[in-house]
Amino acid sequence: MINITLPDGAVRQYEAGVTAMDVAKSISEGLARKVLAAKFNGEVTDASRPITTDGTLQLLTWNDTDGKSTMWHSSAHLMAEALEALYPGVKLGIGPAIENGFYYDIDLGGRSISEEDLQKIGDKMAELAKNNSVYERREVSKADAEKYFTEKNDEYKLELIRDLKDGSITFYTQGNFTDLCRGPHIPNTGFIKAIKLTNIAGAYWRGNEKNKMLTRIYGITFPTQKELDEYLHLVEEAKKRDHRKLGKELELFTFSEKVGLGLPLWLPKGAMLRERLQSFLQKAQIESGYMPVVTPHIGNKNLYITSGHYEKYGKDSFQPIHTPEEGEEFMLKPMNCPHHCEIYKSSPKSYKDLPVRFAEFGTVYRYEQHGELHGLTRVRGFTQDDAHLFCRPDQVKEEFCKVIDLVLYVFQSLNFTDYTAQISLRDQEDRAKYIGSDENWNLAEQAIIESAAEKGLKTVVEYGEAAFYGPKLDFMVKDALGRKWQLGTIQVDYNLPERFELEYVGADNQKHRPVMIHRAPFGSLERFIAVLIEHCGGKFPLWLTPTQVKILPISDKNQEYAEKVAELLKNVEIRAEIDDRSEKIGKKIRETELAKIPYMLVIGEKEAAESKVAVRRQAKGDLGAMDIDQFIALVKEEVVSRKPFE
Numbered sequence: 091m092i093n094i095t096l097p098d099g100a101v102r103q104y105e106a107g108v109t110a111m112d113v114a115k116s117i118s119e120g121l122a123r124k125v126l127a128a129k130f131n132g133e134v135t136d137a138s139r140p141i142t143t144d145g146t147l148q149l150l151t152w153n154d155t156d157g158k159s160t161m162w163h164s165s166a167h168l169m170a171e172a173l174e175a176l177y178p179g180v181k182l183g184i185g186p187a188i189e190n191g192f193y194y195d196i197d198l199g200g201r202s203i204s205e206e207d208l209q210k211i212g213d214k215m216a217e218l219a220k221n222n223s224v225y226e227r228r229e230v231s232k233a234d235a236e237k238y239f240t241e242k243n244d245e246y247k248l249e250l251i252r253d254l255k256d257g258s259i260t261f262y263t264q265g266n267f268t269d270l271c272r273g274p275h276i277p278n279t280g281f282i283k284a285i286k287l288t289n290i291a292g293a294y295w296r297g298n299e300k301n302k303m304l305t306r307i308y309g310i311t312f313p314t315q316k317e318l319d320e321y322l323h324l325v326e327e328a329k330k331r332d333h334r335k336l337g338k339e340l341e342l343f344t345f346s347e348k349v350g351l352g353l354p355l356w357l358p359k360g361a362m363l364r365e366r367l368q369s370f371l372q373k374a375q376i377e378s379g380y381m382p383v384v385t386p387h388i389g390n391k392n393l394y395i396t397s398g399h400y401e402k403y404g405k406d407s408f409q410p411i412h413t414p415e416e417g418e419e420f421m422l423k424p425m426n427c428p429h430h431c432e433i434y435k436s437s438p439k440s441y442k443d444l445p446v447r448f449a450e451f452g453t454v455y456r457y458e459q460h461g462e463l464h465g466l467t468r469v470r471g472f473t474q475d476d477a478h479l480f481c482r483p484d485q486v487k488e489e490f491c492k493v494i495d496l497v498l499y500v501f502q503s504l505n506f507t508d509y510t511a512q513i514s515l516r517d518q519e520d521r522a523k524y525i526g527s528d529e530n531w532n533l534a535e536q537a538i539i540e541s542a543a544e545k546g547l548k549t550v551v552e553y554g555e556a557a558f559y560g561p562k563l564d565f566m567v568k569d570a571l572g573r574k575w576q577l578g579t580i581q582v583d584y585n586l587p588e589r590f591e592l593e594y595v596g597a598d599n600q601k602h603r604p605v606m607i608h609r610a611p612f613g614s615l616e617r618f619i620a621v622l623i624e625h626c627g628g629k630f631p632l633w634l635t636p637t638q639v640k641i642l643p644i645s646d647k648n649q650e651y652a653e654k655v656a657e658l659l660k661n662v663e664i665r666a667e668i669d670d671r672s673e674k675i676g677k678k679i680r681e682t683e684l685a686k687i688p689y690m691l692v693i694g695e696k697e698a699a700e701s702k703v704a705v706r707r708q709a710k711g712d713l714g715a716m717d718i719d720q721f722i723a724l725v726k727e728e729v730v731s732r733k734p735f736e
Contacts, residue, residue, distance in 0.1 A: 093144045104141075111137040111277065114149050124151040126276045127160040134160065136227060136274040152313050162187035164225060164264075164275045165215075165282055165311040166194050171267035172214035173307075177201060182269070183246045183295055183304050191310030195293050197246065198305055208287040211307070219282040223265040225275035232256040235270065246295065282311045284318035324571050331571070333623040334465040340628055340686065342619075342636075343466065352463045352470030354616060359636035364473075364615055366634050368451055371475055371500065371611065378496060380449040380477055385429035387453060391419040396589055397428040398525055402558050408455050422455035427583075427608060430478040431590040434604075439594040444604060445481035445489055451615070452476050466620035473615045479607040480592065483533070486605050490541040490563075490580060493609045497565060497578045500611040504622060504631070505734035506577070508568040511547040513538055515561050517554035524558050530584035534605075535561045537582050559585040560608075569625040577618060581608040626734075628686045629708065633729040639666040640682045644675050644694040651698040655691060658718055664725055666691075683708065689725065 091103045094113060104113065110128030114121050114137070128137050129148040134156045141147070150157035166185030173180050173196060183195030203211075230238075232251065238261075239247040247270050251259065262271045264279055276282075287309040295301035312318040329335075337343050342360030349355060356364060372382070391410050394400040400407070403424055410419035423429065430448045439446065453473045462468050481489050501509060515535055516524055524531070538561055542549050556562060562581035566574050583606040586592075593601045612618040622630070632638055639659060643652040652668050659666040669678050675692060682690050692704040703721055705713040716724070 092141065094141070095144075095146045097146075097148050106142045107140045109138050109140060110135070110147060110149060113147060121149065125149050126151060126157040126281060127274050129156060134274055136225070137277055139227075139274075159187040160274055161276050161281060161311065161313075162192040163273075164279070165285070165309065166192040167225070167262065167264060167267060167269055167271070167275070168215050168218060168279055168282060169211065169287070169307065169309060170194050170196075170269060171218055171265055172211050174267060175218075176211060176214055177203075179243075181244045181246055183293075184250075185269075188308075191288065191308060193306050193308045195295070195304040195306050197302065203290065203305065203307075205290060208290070208307070212285045212287045212309070215282075215285050218265055219279040219285070221265055222278045222280035224278045225262055225264045225273075227273055227275070228261050228263070229257075230259050230261050232259055235259050235261070238268070239270070281313060284312040284315045286310055286318055286322065328571055328573070328624070331624040331627045332465075333467075333620040336623050336628040337466070337620075339684075340636075342623075350470070351460060352458055352468070354466060354469055354471075360619075362636045363619065363630070363634065367612070367615065367619070368475070370503070370634075372449075372451075374496060374499060375447075375449050375477065378447075378492065379445075380447040383430065383433055383448045383450050385423070385426060385433070385450060385452055387423060387455075388420045389423050389429060391421050393428045393432070394421060394424065397425070397431070397586060398559065398589065399425050399428065403456070406456050406458075408457055423452075424454055424456050426450055426452040426454060426474060426476040427478055427586060427606075428590070430476075431586055431592060431606075434478075434480050434592055435590060439480075439604075441482060441594055441596045441602075444594055445479050445485055446604075447477060447479045449475075449477040466616040469616050472617065475610050475612040475615065477609050479609070480587070480594075480604040481607065482594070482596075482602070483605055486533075486537045486582060486607070487541055487544075489607055490537055490582065491545060493580050493607065494541060494545050494547070494563070497580070497609075497611045500578070501565070501567065503732050504625075504634075506567045506569075506625070509548075509577075510566045511542050511549045512555070512564040512566050512576075513542060513549055513551045513561070514555035514557075514564055515551060515553050516556050520554070524556065526559065526585035526588070530588075531561070534582035534584055538563050538580075557581055557583075559583050562608075567621070569621060570627070571624075573624075575621045577613050577621060578611045579609070579613060582606075583608060629688075630686075631732060631734055632688050632725065633732055635665075635686075635688060637665055637667050637685075637687050638725065639664060639689045639691060640685070640687045641666055641668045641691045641693060642675060642678045642682065643668070643670065644692065646670075646672070648693045648695065648698055652693050655693065655703060655718060659722070662722055662726070664722065679706065689721075691721070 092106050094102050094104055111122060111125060114125045125137050127150045128135055129150060130141060131145040152158060163186060170182055170185055177198060179199055181197040185194035235251050236248060250270060260272055261268050262273060262275055287307060289308040291306045292303045293306040295304055341357050342363060343354050343356050345354060388411060407424045408422040410421050412419060433448060434446060451473050453471060455471050458468055458470050479489050516531060542563060560581050560583040562579050564576050565578040567577045568574055587603045587606050592604055594604055596602045641652045641656055643649050649670060656666050656668050679690060688708045690706040697703055702715045702717055704715050705721055707713055
């Protein structure tokens with residue numbers, strides 16, 4: 091008999107060889123009908139795999155991330171089966187699950203498919219899914235695996251097999267399709283009820299541009315048609331909210347190939363938005379004891395060799411800049427932290443001076459590949475709301491908790507209310523990826539875990555997601571459409587103070603190493619603004635939006651009064667513009683709505699005669715006539731309270 095521990099802590103005994111599906115059936119037949127896979131001792135596995143040892147078991151359904159991933163990986167196999175049926179001789183690359191759905195890279199042997207063909211492939215998948223074909227796993231020798239794909243004439247699978255060791259190779263078969271795969275998979279194809287193939291793209295085999303370009307087909311599946319319909323609705327809503335589209339319409343930013351790919355140009359309204367966000371955080375930082383610093387955009391290559399960034403990120407950085415001085419090399423800075431270490435080191439420190447908190451909106455540069463660039467979310471030059479805190483070991487937890495408070499203040503002010511804190515730790519099996527002693531890593535990891543618990547954060551632990559120099563707390567935020575974004579990060583670092591030989595004189599009159607905390611509530615201004623645009627659909631909160639009020643005179647006769655109103659608003663720091671075009675008022679109102687400007691003031695002869703304004707609010711319509719002072723008070727109250735967008 092073996093002991094199986096369930097997520098609620100209950101321990102059940104079963105005969106060795108029991109499967110996760112057997113366990114599910116022993117609990118409830120209804121539960122068993124929902125099980126897609128299982129997680130045994132932390133490893134996702136088929137629900138049909140025999141269990142022979144004691145361990146912890148989680149039954150995975152569609153409600154679990156790993157359950158969805160398993161179904162989407164199985165759907166990729168189903169699509170491959172459909173492709174083989176429709177396009178005999180097709181050769182297959184890889185077909186993984188991704189964050190939303192799956193893809194398969196295929197070689198059509200000179201044939202081509204178009205967007206119109208996706209429906210035909212999807213229909214074939216639906217037909218095959220109804221067969222309820224079981225996903226059968228079997229272990230094969232390397233020789234047999236090579237024989238199978240040699241006979242099939244599939245060089246891509248043969249190349250993958252060459253990298254595998256005998257004894258670790260498995261095949262999965264469903265229906266008339268067999269694939270090289272480590273799994274896991276869902277019990278049978280019948281779980282796949284709703285299918286949508288979404289896109290066709292090109293992809294180099296194994297991501298190497300020297301290899302052949304394959305055809306990549308993307309898709310997504312669901313257990314019900316209703317869930318697919320809801321997803322497709324969100325996709326359409328996401329297109330409307332795309333920050334690249336809205337950024338152009340709202341005149342926030344642009345890109346120029348002559349300037350360079352991945353290097354955004356901020357237009358006046360976008361620059362004002364940036365500066366307002368920056369001022370908001372700078373004010374909060376100064377109140378929290380941060381001191382502003384400014385560092386150059388370049389640094390000597392040796393600076394980044396000392397920090398370890400050159401070794402880890404040299405290939406992803408802009409190549410060294412050579413100066414007229416023989417042998418002198420500079421780099422565009424990929425990180426601000428080495429510069430801040432040198433600022434700390436510029437004067438002696440006592441234990442009484444700590445903590446020291448340096449903050450900078452510092453622009454950094456990293457060479458992202460052309461295909462990875464995406465609007466503001468993936469760029470080559472971006473500005474981090476960076477800060478580095480240098481403190482005594484006994485101050486780490488308190489300082490970390492204060493940073494959490496600052497991050498949450500930012501989120502609350504911008505209506506990001508649904509978030510999870512991801513505790514990103516080392517990969518215990520690949521410690522060569524990290525620098526520093528185990529002792530310091532253990533201290534840093536413990537400080538993060540305890541701080542998150544003390545603040546009552548909803549957390550998940552991810553191994554292998556730590557920075558190379560230290561563990562971190564990443565905030566995973568859900569936007570208005572339920573999509574997850576990583577915004578805000580806090581990291582504990584015992585290693586850079588060691589590398590830069592940073593010191594302070596302790597109460598014992600001896601020299602000690604400070605601990606360094608890295609933090610960036612926004613992450614980067616570019617990415618944060620992109621997410622904010624999509625979260626609010628371009629309808630920024632009143633305190634942040636570039637233009638708060640649009641004044642709409644009905645005719646030229648009302649222009650003088652419109653200018654007087656604009657001047658009164660300007661004097662009390664309300665951002666207003668006049669639409670003085672010779673257009674009908676209905677058109678002006680419609681276009682102001684489309685421009686997502688929060689308030690409109692319609693001004694005609696009646697308003698001018700009574701020294702009033704007719705107020706309209708974005709998405710709410712007519713609020714009636716008001717005295718100017720009454721309107722100013724309304725706007726000021728909304729700005730001060732930082733009410734979220736409607």
